[in-house]
Amino acid sequence: MSSLFAGEFRKDIIRAVFAAVVAASVLASAIAYAADMYFGDTVSGLIGEYGEYDLVLMVREDLADAALDQMREIVRERYPGVRLKKGITLSGRTNVLVGLPPGMRNAEAIQEFPVQFVNVPGYSGYGVMIEPRIEITGIDSEAVREMLLRRCEQVNGVLFVFEHHGNVAVVFEDASAVDQATETISKILESYTLIDVRFPISGQVDDLRAAENELANAVVERFGQRDVLTSSELKDEGMGDLTKALAEMKRFLTYYATSIHIEDAQRPLTVGEHVVLRPEGGQLQRTTGQAADCIAMVISAEESGYRAVVTEGDVEDGGLYSVYELQGTSGGSWLGNASANSELARLARSLDSGIELLGGLVDAADEAGQSARVARQLLADYGHLIASLTKVNQNVQTIESLIDSAANGLMYGSTSKQLVSALKSAKLLVDDFRSGLDAVSAVADTMSSGERFNGALERVTATLQHWQDSLSGYGEGLEAIASVLEDSGQAGEFLSQISHMTQAALEALYGLDIEGLSARLDGLISSLDSVRSVDTDAIHSQLMHIRESLPELRDEEVGRSIRLIDSYLGGQVIPGDRIQMVVSGKIPASAAKRMVETLFEDYEPATTVSSLGSIQPGVRTQVLRVLGEVRSTIAALVALVLTALILLFDHSCVISLLKRTDACRCVAGGKNVRMATVYSAALGAVIFSSIMALSRASIPLLGPTAVFLLGAGIGLCASLVAEKVSPVDFDEVMAGVAIGLPWHRIMRDIVIPAGRPGLLSALNRSEASF
């Protein structure tokens, strides 16, 4: 059996494999070529032949015809020689292909030409198609871009360079110059190292420029003297803004989310654990579908307990809850107590109070202003009050002396005439005194209904009020004195009290800082006027707006929102300050990263170290490259299918025979391996690799070794099904052996003719005996 592959049959196999590989390669190439041609023609139909057009102007589909007419008019007037062609329409935009005359194939024309069409109705941008061209992408720094523009312009074979959408576009003189010039530009890019340091939003540096200088010095110190070009910018834009907004939203929601504080936990809780909250005093219920209970998730452990957020249901601000284990969908054993604290609910209540308070503010200010004005008037009447009180005081003293005289007359036998005269005088004085009292009372009334905000005035007012109250009805007392002249001692004592009180009132009034009080009242009136001038309607409106804009979210919705934001932010670096540094020469990426991490270890920045930008071929080149990949992938798929077919149709009978012969083993890698396995794998690898190589097929991300192994895998798969595809009648084989047929004749006369029709079978016809 071992002679099976040692003699004539080995030649048969090699011949068949060679023929199959050639035929399969031709077929794979033909199919791939047909696909290539089809796609190539399609591309040419879409964007023209190579070099035919240089720019593409895009206009709205519905205005395409009118826009094209206007564009043609502009071109006719300003750019004779420029060709316009209406191209395909994609996503509602029609492409207008522009072919520039040789004189306009320069940076200025490329950049200025589209500007002429910005006023054309429906114009919506442009693209560059000029070829041959490459673009250097991934350059964020203007300074770096300028440097690259200068250096690329000096490369041999480069026609001109220009900036295109933040990239450096390099246009070559002709296609033959592309490879050489691209290689030179690639070397230029590789001669620099880009260190990109991004600080997280939580780790902003105080002085970005100083940090830049610090990094530049560190680079020179660590890697030796070299050119350093830096550019820093504050924050990132685009997606960075969204990420930041989400982070802020999360902070807001987290701050206002109802916080559950769990105390007296009966066992340690783990962060992320879910627990059931039940209002204290309620019965334990199933959690799902029951409004009374809700579920919370522990988010942190604190000294005084655990903090949790509600994930299902809603809790009441300030509410007290019992905490239970969550078992399935029900509450389990008691874990402790919890209190709910909703900042959002408190904010809503505060806003409601503020809105209500603001409504009465204007009225209160008006009333206070009116009172202040009255007080101000009172101070203006201060002199009149003093004069009235002084007169009252004099009258009291006169009455007091007349009463004394009357009393002495009665005692020492004075004439009744003299006594009556004295009493009449006293009566007149009392009347005068009473009118003076009325004046003081009026002032006192004014003060009592006026402002009692000032302590000094209130003291005076109280004194006067007390004085007035004591005098009321005393006129009647005097009349009684005059008529009976009895108890003159009591009247004198009373008048003495009045005199004392009047004196006290006068002292109090003299003690007032009238000027100071006036100034303070003026200030108060001014402040109250200012309050009235405030646009309280606007404030009210804004407070209402804030109140209405407060999230109408249930606690579980807040919790869910936070988790959603977390899941988005999980893979995001929230952008912050950023330093980009271009350094001449190559720098080991790992060493540079370590250096940056050490230098800014407090800020935990994200650092990338790479070459300067990357070269992207032009649109057509990219399309052709993609088509090339499609072509080679199609060829690879065809090769794969053909390999499987070759193995199944040509070699499955051989594999079947080898599998039926248990003794047919060989030593491979120190292990005893069945010949059928070795044969299948080896043949699959050889056939597949050969077809791939000859048809220039390739599979993205798979190198030659992987292709070889893939072929071996196909062979092994074929081995698994070989006996079903081409079963071998072992009785016939034994007959061949018994009659003395050598193995190659057994294969030629018995095994292969009985197998599936294939190339091996076809080639065998001439070799078979019959």
Place this chain on the structure above:
Amino acid sequence: MLRVENLHKKFGGKAVLNGVSFAVGQGETLVITGPSGSGKSTALRCINRLVEPDSGTIQVGDLSMCELDEDELVLARRRIGFVFQRFNLIRRLTALENTALPLIARGVGKHEALAKAAEALDRVGLSNHMGKHPSEMSGGQQQRVGIARALVGDPDLMLWDEPTASLDPILVGDILDLMRQLVREGGKTMVMVTHEVRFALEVADQVLLLDSGRVVEQGSPQKVFTDPDTALGKLYGRLLH
């Protein structure tokens, strides 16, 4: 002509042949019989190494079969005719082509091989069936083709592996008649594995009775079947009655 000594063979650790020895002279006929699984067919197939013996010696004429390399073994097999129990004809070939194949293997020209094959088929009574494929023939006819294929190379030694076991009882007689005829024609050394005791008694020069891979009776048919030493021999002897 044929000497087998101390032949051993195991399949999967189980001893199928356990020291089998026998010898057959030139032109003699040896019948090997015994119960199913006694190692008859294995012993027969070891002679031309369709089954590789584990140990022992096999001498066919001047050839020490166990010492031959693969190429030599191929040549040696051409000198040994082999008739299979299930005919083992090649289905895609006609009776004539099946019969001619051993000659082709020996390098005989196609025309000559076919002519000699036709003679061989005529000898076994199939001159009218030469163009038929095996699927077009009866079991007896197929076995005749198998016998013709074994004879066409004029081998020195003929090995018969239960040639009637797969045939209808009606056809067994025809094949036994053909075998008797061939024995009578003489000149060929034959080793036959069969359960046909009467046939053995009639044609054999000696009989080998195997049981569990061992020779339990050996000698002339009369000795083995009428005066056996073992119970198995006596049991086979009773089959004659």
